[in-house]
Amino acid sequence: MRHTRELDGNQEPIRPSPGRAAAPEAAARNRVAAQLASGTPVLPVVLVLIVSVIVVVGLFGGAGHTWLPLLAAGPALAATTSGPGGVLCVGLLAGVLGTMLGVRDGARGHELAAVLSALAAVTLASGLAGALRGRRERVLAAVRSVAEAAQHALLQPVPAVVGPFQVAVRYSAAAAEARIGGDLYALVPTPYGVRLIVGDVRGKGLPAVGVAALVVGVFREAAYEEPDLLAVVDRIERSLARNLRCDDFVTAVVAGHPEPDRLELVNCGHAPPLLVRGADVVPVEPALPAPPLGLRALTGETPALQTLPFADGHQLLLYTDGVTEARDRDREFYPLAERLAHHLCEEPARTLTALHDEVLKHVGGRLHDDAALLLLRKPTASTPGPGQPLPGVPRHSGTGEKSYAAKSPTGT
Template sequence: MSQAREQLASQAREQLTHWVCALPVLIVCVVVLADLAGGAGMIWLPLLAAGPALAATTNGPRGVLSTGLLAVVLGASLGTRDRVPGEELAAVLSALVTVTLASGLASVLRGRRERVLAAVRSVAETAQHALLKPVPATVGPFQVAVRYSAAAAEARIGGDLYALIPTPYGVRLIVGDVRGKGLPAVGTAALVLGVFREAAYDEPDLLAVVERIERSLARNLGADDFVTAVVAGYPGSGRLEMVNCGHAPPLLVRRSGGRLSVEPVEPAHPAPPLGLRALTGHAPGLQVLPFADGDQLLLYTDGVTEARDRGRAFYRLGEGLARHACEEPSRTLDALHAELLAHVGGRLHDDAALLLIRKPAVPVIAG
């Protein structure tokens, strides 16, 4: 379904691009028709310059020069037909040539900027795939879905982070939020994910994984920097281990007696954000909760819960999850993400990450 929507959207964008590229020629034609209908002579001829001027924003240099040449030829023909004095017609045609040349130069510069931007976006997309690696639809015993949106669409990546990997000690995952924005936040996110991926394979104890991340951040972060995060693991036997380091509580979805419940998993042992333990001296504790067949767990960052509408009302994630929860995590997050964007009017003002896992009653075989 999502691929079909993307194809339709791509076709619509291509059709719109064709119409936009043809718009400068249509404007020239409208000016010509207006002159032929009104016989107004010099009144309409200067408006022919709108064609090549607009072409600079929609076409390449060839399109601009072609539109300008068309405008000059038609302008000369109309001026001769309407018996415009030679000096006045020459001034109009000279202006059309000047506008065409200037528009052609502007089109060249615009093309260069677009190529640079495309290269930057390509690098950003590569960095995103290296930092936030795509998560498959099934990991271990879980169905999984992830949605990530950077506040700056051009950046593709930001300070929110997530990872979910199978290890010798069961599936382990992390969702976190780096304080700050921009490249420093991206660098910190990369550091956290790198340490997590290594420690998750090496350490049998989930608290030891968190300790490894804490020590690394203590060596590399500034005094005012920190990372809020939830680190979780599923060692098996229907139980989920969790360590919450100053992060928003995950939402646990369960169905009991035909009724769906969505409850926040408040930390039993509150701990400071990663990187701040030295200031508090408070070590995190391990929280264990049952996680049976059919249960779901949604982890997220504050870019979701702090998203506001025009009336400054926050998005109610728990209520949205209760409305849209189903047996397919990808469909659930598609609906949540669409509702979130509608709530904020189409654009988020902070990075936002959603990671949903579900333990099906029948094990899913990855295809």
């Protein structure tokens, strides 16, 4: 996509199948792409033949040999699509055609020799360029394999079902050819219930990836060891305080499911998650604003633990600002809450696929910031009838749903 790579817990995104009418055209495109990928110099050969036709036509005007130098474009173009062998074949073809056309046109010996010498020089230089290009491609392939390994180590694939929840993830890195970026997510089953984190590291590039790896590593370890969700956040804070520069920080939401029908949230300067109850989409604003991770020592403020009901049919969307701050050509932000309500369904993967594709369409095909979406859904025991509310979900919701119980880090 553009140079952004999509990652999700179910691996490949859901894509519509092409219709029968488009099948021949798609098959033709696939054949051409396969030829180019295999190194077959299709375009250079076609160019040589076109130039040959031009020379033949020029023969009738008595100056066909003046077009012979254009044959050198064949091996030069071959270096962009094939290796030294393909370049040599195209160069030999151009040389044979040039000799035949020059002799037929009655070109002088020294003129024909100059043209063929130039063609040989271009062929040798293009062959060297093709060899260097092939070497760079092999190095890039090795680097990409390392990036794939780093991606799986940092952003491990999330299964479609974790504990009592259906889960889906979509991730796109804004950096060209990147697999990972400064946004992070992790979801792990622990002795204290399912726990998850979605965060956004300040900055981009390799430094942001390093901080993201640190946060995810500490979270996975602390989530298994700490019975209290606030203690998990404290472990991450202490680790960042030792390793971050003074101007770096991480915004994050850490969530846990300690018991049935209840979720715990700790919001550290991050965008509020979206709670879905039936057809209502409600932002879960933090009861007490807290600084991002890594800045607690500067402010002295500590995050609070929020609890909210999470019954059958409820969904929770966690995301990063790469989604909500995506702008179209008119500089309008993407309305995530509104569009989430439009795309809701019982399959989180389909919901996120629709949102992700719509965000890309909104920005014109390429994101300018890393973007992550994680949707958690507690499936219903049975599907309710039309107009019937989901089990445990009120028929009407008001502004009071934005207020959830909160307790301070001391537990009061």
